[in-house]
Amino acid sequence: MGDEIRRGDIHARLVAMVAEAVNRQPGELRCDIPVSKLDVDSVAVVDIAKQLETWLGMEIEPTIAWDYPTIDGMASYLEEQYLAQHSAR
Template structure:
């Protein structure tokens, strides 16, 4: 008896159980990786949007190489930024990270692991 290879659709699972479990686990692992790891471009875009909204300026006016100080962000504003960034990334970030990585570009590179 031969088994046909048919994709999993809806409630019908045509693969043998061990293969179904491997497929399910692979899909879950891929989704987790996509959800938990943001690339530099995504982080940079989030930071640009955040600064633009905070300062009520057009995102095109935000220079990713400029320091956070240039935008007038004091320590309480940068702590708010890191807190919101933590929530978005789903991980813990040192609230003083903007001192070590003082621009959008350097911070996004660091957080993305680039």
């Protein structure tokens, strides 16, 4: 799974997951505003974090949406963490 996930893949997956959580189309979402303003609740954030953990094969704290409140911020953080983990292997 490691080499097939590239920069941008995480952002796209995160957009799709948030859109599903709030019953909207991915293109309707603004990625530069806090997900809480998109009506993403804490239950959805925990679910998204768990799904990303499985997909990326790395631990993701459920507080990610508070530490990095926007989709852009979360994706950038996750991409850096993922790439750092997988380039060290």
